[in-house]
Amino acid sequence: MSQTFWESEVEEKPKRAQKPAEEPEDSEALALSADDFSALEERIRRAVELVKRERQARVAAEERAAQAEAQLTGQGPVVDKLKEEVRALRAERDHVRQRVERLLAQLDALEL
Numbered sequence: 001m002s003q004t005f006w007e008s009e010v011e012e013k014p015k016r017a018q019k020p021a022e023e024p025e026d027s028e029a030l031a032l033s034a035d036d037f038s039a040l041e042e043r044i045r046r047a048v049e050l051v052k053r054e055r056q057a058r059v060a061a062e063e064r065a066a067q068a069e070a071q072l073t074g075q076g077p078v079v080d081k082l083k084e085e086v087r088a089l090r091a092e093r094d095h096v097r098q099r100v101e102r103l104l105a106q107l108d109a110l111e112l
Helices: 005-012 026-111
Strands: none
16 A cells, blocks of 8 residues: 655654653753644645645647747748649759650661
8 A cells, every 4th residue: 555745754754652641841842842843834835835846837839829820820831832843843854854755756767
């Protein structure tokens, strides 16, 4: 069975021997409680700072994603134009290839 965070913290502290009821140790118990509270307070501060950093990182990532999406949207017409240009260049290449093949065929006919 897995332990929770708090259970593991409780188990890590050494067990103190029980004193008889007639010997109150209020000052030691109070000091121990203050130490525990200070440790808890520090953990909470660190957790708050971690959450703040993660939120800032998330906001920055969302801004970068929005910028990338805007850039992608802006590139759409450019991509379409380039695709059309490639299509035209391929058609021109095929036309030139056909003309060269006809010329070579004519040269072959002359050699006979």
